Amino acid sequence: MTVLSIQGLKGGYSEVNILNGIDLAIEEGEILTVAGTNGAGKSTLAKAVVGLLPRVSGTVTLNSKDVTSLAPEKRAQNGIGYVPQVSNVFPSLTIIENLEVVEGVKDRRSRIAEMFRLFPALAERKRARAGRLSGGERQQLAYARALMTRPSVVVLDEPTAALSPALVAESFGRIASLAHDGTSVLLIEQRARQALAISNRGAIMDGGRVVLEGPAVDLLNNEKAAALYLGHST
Numbered sequence: 001m002t003v004l005s006i007q008g009l010k011g012g013y014s015e016v017n018i019l020n021g022i023d024l025a026i027e028e029g030e031i032l033t034v035a036g037t038n039g040a041g042k043s044t045l046a047k048a049v050v051g052l053l054p055r056v057s058g059t060v061t062l063n064s065k066d067v068t069s070l071a072p073e074k075r076a077q078n079g080i081g082y083v084p085q086v087s088n089v090f091p092s093l094t095i096i097e098n099l100e101v102v103e104g105v106k107d108r109r110s111r112i113a114e115m116f117r118l119f120p121a122l123a124e125r126k127r128a129r130a131g132r133l134s135g136g137e138r139q140q141l142a143y144a145r146a147l148m149t150r151p152s153v154v155v156l157d158e159p160t161a162a163l164s165p166a167l168v169a170e171s172f173g174r175i176a177s178l179a180h181d182g183t184s185v186l187l188i189e190q191r192a193r194q195a196l197a198i199s200n201r202g203a204i205m206d207g208g209r210v211v212l213e214g215p216a217v218d219l220l221n222n223e224k225a226a227a228l229y230l231g232h233s234t
């Protein structure tokens, strides 16, 4: 079943389009990696999907419902989770407070308990202020916040960007298990090879367009993709 469908998406921050017509779809429990050059429009695509891009045309459909005209809060309530690249937690609030302030959560107590089960490191430090957490803990909290509403799809914008190398593999493992549990993932990543290695499908953006798309394994073996977009193999 298609969970998220993006059709003919164009838009930007002003009258100049950054996205020049994007068509993508993600099935249930699938990870779709979006990679590409710097400035290709990957973060802008993430913003368009979650409702934060000021100017868009085209459609975003979630579980067969057209959510294009919905505000970000409504999209979240409908099942789109988002972990932005920066500002993804409230530094002055404690871990537990960061979870308590997520809007649109029905069974809050049990969801918080579930998040502490999924992220035991957060449970241990639940009264610590988010601003005092390590990069890895902070990211776990950002994931937990995004998962509070039981999203059908989570949009992760460069989740490994601020992590030490030791934590990168752990982060990809966490993303894989999210999808294994049935959550679809739109994964924006600079570490394209590692991201594709845990993905079902991949798309490569350049100049606001998808220039290559297909099964992740095909992209990993595609010489053009490797030479132009995937960088070193480490």
Ligand SMILES: Nc1ncnc2c1ncn2[C@@H]1O[C@H](COP(=O)(O)OP(=O)(O)OP(=O)(O)O)[C@@H](O)[C@H]1O
Residues within 6 Å of the ligand: 013, 018, 036, 037, 038, 039, 040, 041, 042, 043, 044, 045, 190
């Ligand atoms: N808030 C903004 N206002 C105006 N232009 C912006 C804004 N954010 C990004 N842009 C522009 O949109 C274009 C695409 O940026 P975007 O961040 O989406 O690229 P990206 O593919 O995510 O790149 P990177 O991998 O470097 O983060 C760039 O030309 C950028 O300068």
